[in-house]
Amino acid sequence: MADQKQIINDFCITFSTVNGSGSATANTTLMRALFRMGIPVSGKNIFPSNIQGQPTWYTLRLSKKGYLARVEKDDIIVAMNPATLAREASFLTEGGVLLVPDDFKVSELRSDITVYAMPVKKIIHEAEVSASLRDYIANMVYVGVVSWLLGIDLDLIRVALDFHFKSKQKAVEINFNVVKAAFDWAKENLQKKDPYRVETMNGVDGYIMSDGNTAAALGSIYGGVQLAAWYPITPATNLAESLNEYLPELRKDPETGKDTAVVIQAEDELAAIGMAIGAGWGGLRAMTSTSGPGLSLMSEYIGLAYFAEVPVVIWDVQRVGPSTGMPTRTAQGDVTMANFISHGDTQMILLIPGSINECFEFGWRSFDIAERLQTPVIVLSDLDFGMNQWVTPRFEYPDVPMDRGKILWEVDLDEKIKEWKGKWGRYLDVDGDGIPYRTLPGNQDQRSGYFARGTSHDEYAHYSEAPETWERVFGRISKKFVTALRFLPKPVLIENPGAKIGIISSGSADPAVVEARDLLLAQGIKTDYLRIRSIPFADEIDQFLQCHEQVFVVEINRDGQLLQLLTIKFPDQANKMVKTAHMDGLPLTAKWIFEQITAKKEA
Amino acid sequence: MDQSNGTPNLNKVGLSRNDYRGTSSTLCQGCGHNGIAAQIVAACYEMNLLPEKVVKFSGIGCSSKSPTYFLGRSFSFNGLHGRMPSLALGALFADHTLKGIGLSGDGDSASIGLGQFKHLVRRNLPMVYIVENNGVYGLTKGQFSATADRGLSMKKQGTNPYTPVDIAMEALVSNATFVARSFAGDPHQVRELLKAAIAHNGIAVLDIISPCVTFGNHEESVHSYSYGKEHEEPLHEISFVPARDEITVEDFEEGTTRDVTLHDGSQVILKKLEKDYDPTNRWQALHMLEDAQENNWLVTGLIFVDPEAPTMFDWYNMPDMPLNRMTEKQLRPAPETLQKINSLMF
Ligand SMILES: Cc1ncc(C[n+]2csc(CCOP(=O)(O)OP(=O)(O)O)c2C)c(N)n1
Ligand code: SF4
Ligand SMILES: [Mg+2]
Numbered sequence: 001m002a003d004q005k006q007i008i009n010d011f012c013i014t015f016s017t018v019n020g021s022g023s024a025t026a027n028t029t030l031m032r033a034l035f036r037m038g039i040p041v042s043g044k045n046i047f048p049s050n051i052q053g054q055p056t057w058y059t060l061r062l063s064k065k066g067y068l069a070r071v072e073k074d075d076i077i078v079a080m081n082p083a084t085l086a087r088e089a090s091f092l093t094e095g096g097v098l099l100v101p102d103d104f105k106v107s108e109l110r111s112d113i114t115v116y117a118m119p120v121k122k123i124i125h126e127a128e129v130s131a132s133l134r135d136y137i138a139n140m141v142y143v144g145v146v147s148w149l150l151g152i153d154l155d156l157i158r159v160a161l162d163f164h165f166k167s168k169q170k171a172v173e174i175n176f177n178v179v180k181a182a183f184d185w186a187k188e189n190l191q192k193k194d195p196y197r198v199e200t201m202n203g204v205d206g207y208i209m210s211d212g213n214t215a216a217a218l219g220s221i222y223g224g225v226q227l228a229a230w231y232p233i234t235p236a237t238n239l240a241e242s243l244n245e246y247l248p249e250l251r252k253d254p255e256t257g258k259d260t261a262v263v264i265q266a267e268d269e270l271a272a273i274g275m276a277i278g279a280g281w282g283g284l285r286a287m288t289s290t291s292g293p294g295l296s297l298m299s300e301y302i303g304l305a306y307f308a309e310v311p312v313v314i315w316d317v318q319r320v321g322p323s324t325g326m327p328t329r330t331a332q333g334d335v336t337m338a339n340f341i342s343h344g345d346t347q348m349i350l351l352i353p354g355s356i357n358e359c360f361e362f363g364w365r366s367f368d369i370a371e372r373l374q375t376p377v378i379v380l381s382d383l384d385f386g387m388n389q390w391v392t393p394r395f396e397y398p399d400v401p402m403d404r405g406k407i408l409w410e411v412d413l414d415e416k417i418k419e420w421k422g423k424w425g426r427y428l429d430v431d432g433d434g435i436p437y438r439t440l441p442g443n444q445d446q447r448s449g450y451f452a453r454g455t456s457h458d459e460y461a462h463y464s465e466a467p468e469t470w471e472r473v474f475g476r477i478s479k480k481f482v483t484a485l486r487f488l489p490k491p492v493l494i495e496n497p498g499a500k501i502g503i504i505s506s507g508s509a510d511p512a513v514v515e516a517r518d519l520l521l522a523q524g525i526k527t528d529y530l531r532i533r534s535i536p537f538a539d540e541i542d543q544f545l546q547c548h549e550q551v552f553v554v555e556i557n558r559d560g561q562l563l564q565l566l567t568i569k570f571p572d573q574a575n576k577m578v579k580t581a582h583m584d585g586l587p588l589t590a591k592w593i594f595e596q597i598t599a600k601k602e603a
Numbered sequence: 604m605d606q607s608n609g610t611p612n613l614n615k616v617g618l619s620r621n622d623y624r625g626t627s628s629t630l631c632q633g634c635g636h637n638g639i640a641a642q643i644v645a646a647c648y649e650m651n652l653l654p655e656k657v658v659k660f661s662g663i664g665c666s667s668k669s670p671t672y673f674l675g676r677s678f679s680f681n682g683l684h685g686r687m688p689s690l691a692l693g694a695l696f697a698d699h700t701l702k703g704i705g706l707s708g709d710g711d712s713a714s715i716g717l718g719q720f721k722h723l724v725r726r727n728l729p730m731v732y733i734v735e736n737n738g739v740y741g742l743t744k745g746q747f748s749a750t751a752d753r754g755l756s757m758k759k760q761g762t763n764p765y766t767p768v769d770i771a772m773e774a775l776v777s778n779a780t781f782v783a784r785s786f787a788g789d790p791h792q793v794r795e796l797l798k799a800a801i802a803h804n805g806i807a808v809l810d811i812i813s814p815c816v817t818f819g820n821h822e823e824s825v826h827s828y829s830y831g832k833e834h835e836e837p838l839h840e841i842s843f844v845p846a847r848d849e850i851t852v853e854d855f856e857e858g859t860t861r862d863v864t865l866h867d868g869s870q871v872i873l874k875k876l877e878k879d880y881d882p883t884n885r886w887q888a889l890h891m892l893e894d895a896q897e898n899n900w901l902v903t904g905l906i907f908v909d910p911e912a913p914t915m916f917d918w919y920n921m922p923d924m925p926l927n928r929m930t931e932k933q934l935r936p937a938p939e940t941l942q943k944i945n946s947l948m949f
Binding site: 449 | 654655670671675677679682683688689691696718921925926936938948949
């Protein structure tokens with residue numbers, strides 16, 4: 001070890017297990033301990049669509065510079081699954097480390113790597129845990145060995161276990177004892193021959209750990225969600241489940257002890273969206289959360305909400321499609337579907353969070369936007385954000401009061417009708433922004449009621465098939481999507497003076513783009529980066545395209561869906577945009593983006 | 604009841620029958636749906652409902668167009684084909700003090716929307732759910748619906764090979780808390796059942812045979828006027844007595860009537876015809892429907908009622924104040940709570 005350079009807080013470690021074996025506890029425990037050491041760390045779970053017995057990988061990337069994207073090779077692999085051992089070895093970097101149970105055969109694998117064999121069975125046997133717990137506890141052995149190997153303080157492991165088991169001492173003790181036994185075994189029997197180490201640092205001050213679905217649920221709660229209807233689907237399920245988890249504490253009226261929000265598990269996505277739209281029409285902050293197959297089913301209803309002008313928020317936590325595709329793998333493949341969803345000419349508001357923190361922010365902001373514009377808002381998250389644990393800046397309390405939009409209760413309606421000299425219609429655009437005023441069921445003013453429908457109607461909500469009425473009303477609706485630009489989150493621009501190359505990206509592609517830019521810069525290639533956060537596209541995007549010679553549009557799908565939308569919107573700039581799209585189910589890596597840009601750049 | 608507060612033609616909330624009307628019908632002359640709309644006007648008027656306290660919902664079909672023809676002042680949402688139940692559910696959570704009236708067709712509720720219909724029923728969402736059942740798709744010009752009789756022949760459609768869906772039975776097996784069947788050609792019964800349905804606290808399913816005079820009024824069809832007139836077998840004669848109204852016993856001879864007290868204290872008085880039928884027994888109700896099917900009877904009346912079953916609102920810890928009246932103060936947790944959340948995010 002003396003002649004080796006140490007590699008501190010900057011490597012990648014993968015745990016290979018079979019799913020259903022309870023490895024999640026072990027993996028997140030290590031992640032939490034590293035987080036507590038102040039090390040920027042990201043955890044990615046690559047898992048099958050299956051409950052038990054299939055290979056699962058969990059990767060922890062430690063990065064002192066704070067890079068959170070996936071990397072292609074592993075420095076350390078803990079291989080607990082004999083079936084994938086050979087494959088594992090091929091993923092190791094030059095000189096990497098392999099930890100295996102001591103009954104695995106590893107002699108023929110690779111000569112350049114360091115192998116540590118762990119007496120898993122022996123330690124478990126000595127731990128005297130019940131037979132039913134043995135497989136599960138086996139994972140704690142590698143927690144102990146890895147802790148010794150890397151230099152993780154066992155006190156932090158205990159803190160992490162305490163948190164995980166919500167301080168249930170018995171569970172904490174059983175697990176910790178195994179960790180400790182394995183740690184002690186390693187200390188006495190292993191000789192460290194590899195360069196990987198961890199050290200306490202200040203890399204995550206002001207940060208928390210969360211997955212994007214929890215963040216979205218919490219954001220929605222702070223946004224005042226009142227009705228959430230949903231149907232289970234990976235990777236969106238734990239968004240609604242998080243609502244169930246946090247609502248009782250956060251949204252019980254302190255005076256009455258009553259709930260100010262309801263969560264309803266619907267019979268399918270057709271019903272989930274119907275409930276949400278009914279509630280949105282009734283004046284509730286209403287949402288649904290789903291993934292691609294569910295969004296496909298919601299299509300007809302979303303068109304109704306668009307045309308009848310009903311606010312509703314739809315979270316699409318994207319996975320690999322079409323069809324069932326790869327249900328437990330990540331993608332940005334629903335961008336064009338979401339944008340064009342439903343028959344006829346429709347327009348959608350899309351929000352695309354680019355971090356976990358932004359999942360929280362868009363959780364509340366989406367309601368403001370939906371109610372202000374009286375139209376569906378689709379938030380495009382994905383599995384990588386939704387289900388993986390990330391370090392992210394603390395959630396920030398909404399910095400603006402709720403925007404409930406143009407709602408008229410009894411007194412307001414009376415005043416407005418006077419102001420408008422008696423001329424009142426649900427779909428009248430009185431102030432030129434394309435957004436009419438709306439009344440809500442329960443309003444006791446006789447003039448408040450109206451007939452909402454998906455059939456052609458005039459400004460007074462009366463049925464009409466007159467061609468000019470259709471064009472007038474439909475034209476007015478599209479005006480809302482110009483007004484929308486005032487209310488939508490602007491793209492985030494990161495510049496490097498003198499750069500001729502631009503990168504446009506969005507969502508969970510962001511961490512890889514951020515890292516790729518540094519790799520490019522190290523080669524002398526300067527780039528500017530614009531991260532899109534909403535559609536319809538802001539004017540800033542046009543400017544960005546104008547002032548770069550070549551713009552790489554980086555996204556996680558096959559066909560370049562964001563690029564397609566940009567091309568439609570900015571046809572004059574189409575020639576300079578370069579499709580940089582890739583989708584194999586795994587999050588993008590900086591290396592892939594770097595290679596694409598260096599290979600295709602013109603200047 | 605028109606004279607109840609001394610002013611002719613005004614009900615207890617001071618409204619005239621006209622206040623309950625909608626625009627004039629654009630359905631075919633003689634369509635069963637028109638008669639039902641007229642009875643909804645009458646029932647709401649007689650029940651002293653404020654139109655502002657009613658919300659109407661419908662799916663798609665000739666039947667689903669009907670909400671325009673009554674309660675013109677009420678809020679209404681004409682949704683998607685077969686998907687009205689979910690829409691109504693969401694909207695009624697916005698203000699649980701409102702009375703929901705849903706209008707649907709047999710295509711809408713028994714074909715495309717059977718799933719949503721049954722799920723709404725099993726949740727016991729308090730609302731009146733009317734199926735105007737004509738055995739055909741009126742609006743798309745006369746195809747068989749899922750309630751069409753087996754063996755029925757129509758010129759363009761050929762012969763229907765499938766057994767029909769019985770809406771009342773579907774409602775019953777989904778644990779509906781109020782199930783009634785009627786015939787559009789029997790306006791008195793339709794009205795009395797509507798009033799009882801309005802008073803019921805829970806889902807009230809009304810399967811009303813409503814002949815389509817344009818496409819489905821074949822002599823041999825169960826859904827035709829002639830069949831209805833000939834085969835209608837009322838379980839009992841029905842009178843609805845609102846809460847607080849005095850019941851005049853002499854109208855109902857001892858031993859031949861049966862009262863069902865609804866949740867709000869109002870009563871349905873069933874005057875026994877020949878059968879001794881107990882509408883609070885689900886098993887008996889199913890048995891009776893099975894019998895009727897075998898005998899080709901069009902049995903009408905109150906088939907089942909459970910006035911005390913918990914509703915969907917009871918399962919949630921709902922505040923008295925309508926959710927849609929809540930403001931930011933009630934809906935956005937205080938800033939301190941987020942500090943706590945952040946400290947737990949590890
Ligand atoms: C998704 C969808 N599919 C098909 C239609 C066409 N459609 C309109 S009404 C209708 C049938 C209506 O039948 P029913 O509910 O029995 O109403 P009726 O006209 O008989 O009163 C159909 C199939 C539609 N509107 N939407
Ligand atoms: S087609 Fe039939 S159901 Fe439709 S309005 Fe005419 S009679 Fe009524
Ligand atoms: Mg029909």
